[in-house]
Amino acid sequence: MARIIYTHTDEAPMLATASFLPILDAFSNTAGIDVTTRDISLAGRIVAAFSDRLPEDQREADALAELGELAKTPEANIIKLPNISASVPQLKAAVAELQGQGISLPDYPESPETDEEKDVRARYDSVKGSAVNPVLREGNSDRRAPAAVKNFAKKHPHRMGEWSKDSRTSVATMDANDFRANEKSVVADGEDTLSIVHVGSDGAETVLKPSIPVLDGEVVDSTVMRAEALDAFLREQVAAAKKQGVLFSVHLKATMMKVSDPILFGHAVRAMFPTLFDQFGDQLAAAGLSANHGLGGILTGLEEFDAELRDGVRAVIDKDLADGPDLAMVNSHKGISNLHVPSDVIIDASMPAMIRTSGHMWNSDDAEQDTLAVIPDSSYAGVYAATVEDCQKNGAFDPTTMGTVPNVGLMAQKAEEYGSHDKTFEIAADGQVEVRDASGTALMSQDVATGDIFRVCQAKDAPIRDWVQLAVRRSRESGMPAVFWLDESRAHDRNLIEKVNTYLAEEDTEDLDIQIMSPVEATKHTLARVRRGEDTISVTGNVLRDYLTDLFPIMELGTSAKMLSVVPLMNGGGLFETGAGGSAPKHVQQLIEENYLRWDSLGEFLALAESLRHLARTADNARAAVLADALDRATETLLNEGKSPQRKLGTIDNRGSHFYLAMYWAQELAQQSEDTQLAEAFGPIAQELTDSEATIAEELLAVQGSPADIGGYYRPSDAKADAVMRPSATFNRILEEISAAL
Structure with missing residues (x-):
């Protein structure tokens, strides 16, 4: 059978x-x-x-x-x-x-x-x-809204919140010292076995990852998020949300980025509750209560403390909440905030939901409120910022007339960030981290300090070629133009752009409209077409594939669950x-x-x-x-x-x-x-x-x-x-x- x-x-x-x-x-x-x-x-x-x-x-x-x-x-x-x-x-x-x-x-x-x-x-x-x-x-991803589903959404549109030109909602992201800014990228010249080595300030070496097999033509990146800059940025955003009278919210992906983003989340928790960690940080750590697990984990763990210590911690938490900005809530009825559980607020779902709801999230009084959406790494934060700005200028999208945005996503063979899990590290000591080839030569080197987050990720050549072929095939079959969302100012994307251009030249692209744009420019271009009722294929890397196949379907259809997702x-x-x-x-x-x-x-x-x-x-x-x-x-x-x-x-x-x-x-x-x-x-x-x-x-x-x-x-x-x-x-x-x- x-x-x-x-x-x-x-x-x-x-x-x-x-x-x-x-x-x-x-x-x-x-x-x-x-x-x-x-x-x-x-x-x-x-x-x-x-x-x-x-x-x-x-x-x-x-x-x-x-x-x-x-x-x-x-x-x-x-x-x-x-x-x-x-x-x-x-x-x-x-x-x-x-x-x-x-x-x-x-x-x-x-x-x-x-x-x-x-x-x-x-x-x-x-x-x-x-x-x-x-x-x-x-294989690579082919996600789209089936015609029957799209037509139904046009006839029976879901509710979209109205946008005010006076909206104070905004997106905040780092402008330096983050993963995007510090990225380095190389293309493997032949098969090799790489390693990741930490070299301490005293010259002592610690092998973080002894063996990373790579194939000829494989794109390998390294980058670092600097903890000191991250903390300064998060403190600034807590203060900005308080001053502006908007909700403070953090949007990460602690599920997909299972090493890096829980750590980023913990930094945000500490920024929101500075007194708590100044006064009780040692006791919390001794009890195994980590900011990385969220406020909810800390509150649950308090049940094991003696009454005096428990009451003292709760009093300080209440003080930090009173001194800080209003927190966006996941469930205001149960008092569950944006900072309670790292997996409760996943960026690819939470940001579209905010955009669909007039740029609002829910406050502790169960009312909608303008929001400061904090996305520490700037790699793709601009996509959401451009969408928010578009809605503030042009109003909510109209599901009865808006175009559709299918996606062709690079993800085969653990391409890009999905491959970073076992190659992501919270740095234990100052020094440098090197990515070395089999001969011991450093291909990439990053200065690091204690607490920084270092990561390496990969994208093999064969999946990249397959991704380009799939994009061309989908453009020809659908009659839609296609846009590769790649940023020439980013090291990884520069290497991909070179490969995309090479492989496009091998394909029959006559009469096809295929362009390469940075994610921000691609967002503006696609949104303008969407508002005119025109369709555009987004051709993206792995993370943007996740983000866009929630963002556009939630606006078009009310949910991403109605997308057809085929992986040839x-x-x-x-x-x-x-x-x-x-x-x-x-x-x-x-x-x-x-x-x-x-x-x-x-x-x-x-x-x-x-x-x-x-x-x-x-x-x-x-x-x-x-x-x-x-x-x-x-x-x-x-x-x-x-x-x-x-x-x-x-x-x-x-x-x-x-x-x-x-x-x-x-x-x-x-x-x-x-x-x-x-x-x-x-x-x-x-x-x-x-x-x-x-x-x-x-x-x-x-x-x-x-x-x-x-x-x-x-x-x-x-x-x-x-x-x-x-x-x-x-x-x-x-x-x-x-x-x-x-």
């Missing part, structure tokens, strides 16, 4: 899978397609990392490593749902839950000293942050991603409290259709193409009939949306003429689903309104999750009948 691998991930997408997978199984079986799952959830990855140390009955295979190898083969057909990119607080919570379920995992060591503790810490660090995507992404793998396979999962935690909370899951599986439907088409081509399975075309028509009907999940209890939720998708899909299969056997088989099934609509809808609605027990957050009970997510006996019975139809 042909095979599709459907990933088992986390939070709301995982729960939705319990409802949708039986539908997918039933329909795919009719085309001889075997849909199997692989567990790449945070919990699954934690257990796999320690399997060799666990009792035999607790061990699990490393599904992520298996899929990583599969992604390098032509047979790969993987549907990848959003997964948790874990911060340390999330990782600890998942470990505690698994331990409570009887899994013999060690505690997370905050300050490992022994070899045993260092080994444990290294295993946990391997599953922190964006550990999944770099393994699976053996370089060796011929296919990876099909289903959108972002940023709101997933809130959805799970609502399900547990009210048995109502608001998660929209539209991304899963779109990815599945492309996966089926890929299978039709690669496995010569004509019926898979019939299923795909029928699914697309069913998805469009679902949108037009308003059967996507609604926001309020008592209306259709994720489970109801799945039922209607199945009903419309069956109807389309019954009506199509390409495969008469399939049409005949689905005729009675479509009729039964249609006739049972009222009964099934009633069964699905009847369970709402009371708490739901799923047996865990990070690793729910399969039986309990299935019971919650499949409450309609009528629908379940009909699904069983489909497999017997052919």
Whole structure:
């Protein structure tokens, strides 16, 4: 049988899978397609990392490593749902839950000293942050809004907050001594093995990374964020927000940049709470309470302090809050601020949300307020600054008329910042850090001081060439102009521009409009076209791919979850991603409290259709193409009939949306003429689903309104999750009948 691998991930997408997978199984079986799952959830990855140390009955295979190898083969057909990119607080919570379920995992060591503790810490660090995507992404990214989704958004526009020309919202970023300003870049001349070495002021050498294999033509960068300059910048922004009477907010990516950005976040926490760390910094550190984990981690850890010390710390926190600017809130009802948890405010979701909401974030009184958005590194902060300035000048974007901005993103083989995780270091002593070749010659050198953040990242030549080819292909297929967002004043981008020009010369670009612009100029150019209703492909590196595929979809469609994300793998396979999962935690909370899951599986439907088409081509399975075309028509009907999940209890939720998708899909299969056997088989099934609509809808609605027990957050009970997510006996019975139809 042909095979599709459907990933088992986390939070709301995982729960939705319990409802949708039986539908997918039933329909795919009719085309001889075997849909199997692989567990790449945070919990699954934690257990796999320690399997060799666990009792035999607790061990699990490393599904992520298996899929990583599969992604390098032509047979790969993987549907990848959003997964948790874990911060340390999330990782600890998942470990505690698994331990409570009887899994013999060690505690997370905050300050490992022994070899045993260092080994444990290294295993946990391997599953922190964006550990999944770099393994699976053996191709570059093609993300776009499908025509049906874009047309629906134009007919049924989401709400956009109005912008005032008097808006005081702004973006603040560093103008020197940051990652962008200090960047150096080289192109490997032949295969080599590099190393990263710290040379202390006394000449003593410490090898930070002994072996970094590089290929001929590979672009390698080094850079440093200077801690002293960062602290000065953050103190200035705290004071500026206070003076201007706007909210102070910090926007980072502590999930993808899992080493550097939690450290940056910690610097911001210390800047906001100077008295706290002046008076109690030593006691907090001794208790393992780090600013890098956020204010929330500190407040939780205070429960272990004696009453006098606990009260003293809380009093100082209250004083710093009173003396400082108003803080942007993540959840004002629960008192959770922008600085509580590093993974709560992820820049690619938080900045578009702010722009969509009139440039406002929420204050502690649960009211909207102008905001100072602080983005320390200046590499891409100008993109958001230019967008804010555009809205202040021209007003909010109009979803009914605005153009679309697809993206072709460089990410294959851990290109750019995703590859920086194991090559990023908080510097322990003054001196220099050198990137050396195999002969010991320093290719790049950076002066460093204690506390600076040094990093190296890579982009291999073959993915860059593939990226250029994909951009040209998408421009020709779509008829849209394409813009490479590259800045000649940045060292890394200069090397990429040279390669882009070389590889463009090898392609047929006649009659195509392909340009290279700096990110700021590209933003202004693209926004002007967007406002005229014109479409423009953004061709970007890895980080901007993440940023722009949230920024533009959130303005165009109201969400990035409705984007089609195809990854043509370089060796011929296919990876099909289903959108972002940023709101997933809130959805799970609502399900547990009210048995109502608001998660929209539209991304899963779109990815599945492309996966089926890929299978039709690669496995010569004509019926898979019939299923795909029928699914697309069913998805469009679902949108037009308003059967996507609604926001309020008592209306259709994720489970109801799945039922209607199945009903419309069956109807389309019954009506199509390409495969008469399939049409005949689905005729009675479509009729039964249609006739049972009222009964099934009633069964699905009847369970709402009371708490739901799923047996865990990070690793729910399969039986309990299935019971919650499949409450309609009528629908379940009909699904069983489909497999017997052919």
